[in-house]
């Protein structure tokens with residue numbers, strides 16, 4: 044049977060568009076402004092913003108079999124098993140139709156980093172790191188008022204400890220391979236964005 048001329052032919056080993064994506068990881072302590080700055084980047088550049096935390100919260104709401112486990116991990120400020128988070132990220136990348144992504148709050152630990160590398164087989168173009176002192180992070184989180192179950196002082200202390208013990212080693216890894224772009228995030232958000240914008244413009 045002949046193939047109709049307008050039918051796209053998928054070569055068996057051809058990888059989907061998202062597999063060749065440009066990815067920027069966005070890291071920083073809780074409240075450092077990752078979500079705030081990603082929202083500004085998407086207004087100026089053709090990136091899709093994917094927040095790992097938002098995808099996990101949506102998974103809880105969806106009634107997923109993993110919902111209860113994810114919720115208890117988030118309330119404890121710990122890190123969800125990487126297979127779950129990476130699967131959600133890859134699905135969101137595939138569904139977006141875009142090939143440029145800001146992946147916010149990921150990789151949170153070495154396991155996140157390695158599982159993403161093995162499954163998605165994508166290396167980040169660079170890693171944005173929002174550097175901010177703990178006292179400022181605490182002020183911002185305690186004033187956020189978005190009804191997040193983990194925005195309370197007890198969980199915040201745990202999230203900050205996990206950030207120092209599990210995320211900072213990932214930050215140092217990217218620094219060691221020359222991919223880290225450190226931004227002073229303790230300034231007003233418009234000033235922070237000036238520095239962020241320069242990185243995307245260059």
Ligand SMILES: Nc1ncnc2c1ncn2[C@@H]1O[C@H](COP(=O)(O)OP(=O)(O)OP(=O)(O)O)[C@@H](O)[C@H]1O
Pocket residue numbers: 071072073074075076077078079080096148183184186187228229230231232233235
């Ligand atoms: N540069 C800034 N100066 C003052 N407040 C800020 C700044 N950037 C963000 N905020 C405020 O701080 C709070 C936390 O910001 P945001 O949600 O962007 O942080 P985040 O890094 O995504 O946090 P999380 O890891 O908890 O998701 C928000 O209420 C936001 O409006």
Ligand SMILES: Nc1ccn([C@@H]2O[C@H](COP(=O)(O)O)[C@@H](O)[C@H]2O)c(=O)n1
Pocket residue numbers: 073094095096097099116117118120121122123124128147148149150151155193202
């Ligand atoms: N890679 C990740 C990202 C997030 N989590 C969990 O979600 C919580 C909220 O994340 P935010 O980025 O929205 O602050 C976070 O404290 C973790 O419990 C995760 O497990 N893995």
Ligand SMILES: [Mg+2]
Pocket residue numbers: 077078094096148
């Ligand atoms: Mg956020």
